[in-house]
Amino acid sequence: MTEVLDRFLRYVKINTRSDEFILDRTPTTDVQWDLARLLEKELMELGLQDVALNEQCFLTATLPANTDKKLPVIGFLAHIDTSPDFNGEGVKPQIIENYDGGDIPLKGKAGMLLSPKEFPDLLNYVGQTLITTDGTTLLGADDKSGVSEIITAMAFLLAHPEIKHGKIRVAFTPDEETGMGITHFDVKAFGADFAYTLDGGKLGELEFENFNASQATVTVHGKSVHPGDAKGVLVNAQLVFMEFNAMLPVEQRPEFTAGREGFFHLLKTAEGGVEQAKGFYLIRDHDAHKFEVKEQLMRDAADFINRKYGAGTVEVNIKEQYRNMREKLEPVFHVVETAQQALQELGIQPIVNPIRGGTDGAQLSYRGLPTPNLFTGGHNFHGPYEFANVETMEKAVQVIIRIIELYTNK
Numbered sequence: 001m002t003e004v005l006d007r008f009l010r011y012v013k014i015n016t017r018s019d020e021f022i023l024d025r026t027p028t029t030d031v032q033w034d035l036a037r038l039l040e041k042e043l044m045e046l047g048l049q050d051v052a053l054n055e056q057c058f059l060t061a062t063l064p065a066n067t068d069k070k071l072p073v074i075g076f077l078a079h080i081d082t083s084p085d086f087n088g089e090g091v092k093p094q095i096i097e098n099y100d101g102g103d104i105p106l107k108g109k110a111g112m113l114l115s116p117k118e119f120p121d122l123l124n125y126v127g128q129t130l131i132t133t134d135g136t137t138l139l140g141a142d143d144k145s146g147v148s149e150i151i152t153a154m155a156f157l158l159a160h161p162e163i164k165h166g167k168i169r170v171a172f173t174p175d176e177e178t179g180m181g182i183t184h185f186d187v188k189a190f191g192a193d194f195a196y197t198l199d200g201g202k203l204g205e206l207e208f209e210n211f212n213a214s215q216a217t218v219t220v221h222g223k224s225v226h227p228g229d230a231k232g233v234l235v236n237a238q239l240v241f242m243e244f245n246a247m248l249p250v251e252q253r254p255e256f257t258a259g260r261e262g263f264f265h266l267l268k269t270a271e272g273g274v275e276q277a278k279g280f281y282l283i284r285d286h287d288a289h290k291f292e293v294k295e296q297l298m299r300d301a302a303d304f305i306n307r308k309y310g311a312g313t314v315e316v317n318i319k320e321q322y323r324n325m326r327e328k329l330e331p332v333f334h335v336v337e338t339a340q341q342a343l344q345e346l347g348i349q350p351i352v353n354p355i356r357g358g359t360d361g362a363q364l365s366y367r368g369l370p371t372p373n374l375f376t377g378g379h380n381f382h383g384p385y386e387f388a389n390v391e392t393m394e395k396a397v398q399v400i401i402r403i404i405e406l407y408t409n410k
């Protein structure tokens, strides 16, 4: 069994499911401590320095420089929690060696199959080793594959002091899946010049672009009178809300967009009544200008309605959630280019697609730590069809080491 697989199998068996509905504490669930404490012990045993697990379950450590050459401090991050969306308790990984390209029975559920008919990516791994679930849980390759790969790379460098490198910082963080964990990460104390998250999917994935994102709360105030005497007086908040929504472009909805196309997504309506109606929207676009146009379109729609029904009928409150990290990576584009070079030197075709969502790296980039995202070898995250490819995990370990070497030799 390979070292990275050995770690991975050890970590996935520990339930670390986070909880998106707990807003007032980090970590959101106590189970995340179980893995954090195990990793803390393992990092110390490996011989990493400054191993620190703080009161919010952020685990950091240092691989000290072994050369006097002045080199940047490089960070590597992965998250320890698994998705709140699916059971993470009692993970029983199945190891499929020399995969034959056929259906894989997930043995914990009678009749359940992981099939290349449904998931054609499986066919890329014929003859290789796959790790699947037994159908009753998620696997947790998101992101325990990233955790295993970073630690395996550090172990390799510790065992090979002839490979010269600068100071390396690693971090294992809670509550990525709730979107909130990383807001508590101490970027300054981490002290890296730039970093990489290992939290992507298939071989070659390199992500440095994500959505600009905001959330809009639209509140409509109606005027309720007895419907019998309503003529010329009644303003039905629900109907005005529908009118507002109809002014947003239909083709710019998530179900009609892909690639670099942004959208307005009506997430939820609430308090529907004659007196008041509310809607919550997500606004998304990779392009900063198009993103601003989308926000402005919502305000313009509100202005029109307010002229039609009277000032104050509609209020639009827009809150920024995160920004496209590309803006922050462009001035330090060597961070992306070096990763691309590492992939190419290892014979891996880089796959660069804009993320239709956010990553921890997006927030970190905006807080001064430019952080693109690298592949880990996991697929079908957040559910029972999740699987990982061991050969890709080993490649990810090599990519980490190669990036470090490239910076030494620059």
Ligand SMILES: [Zn+2]
Residues within 6 Å of the ligand: 079, 142, 143, 176, 199
């Ligand atoms: Zn993840």
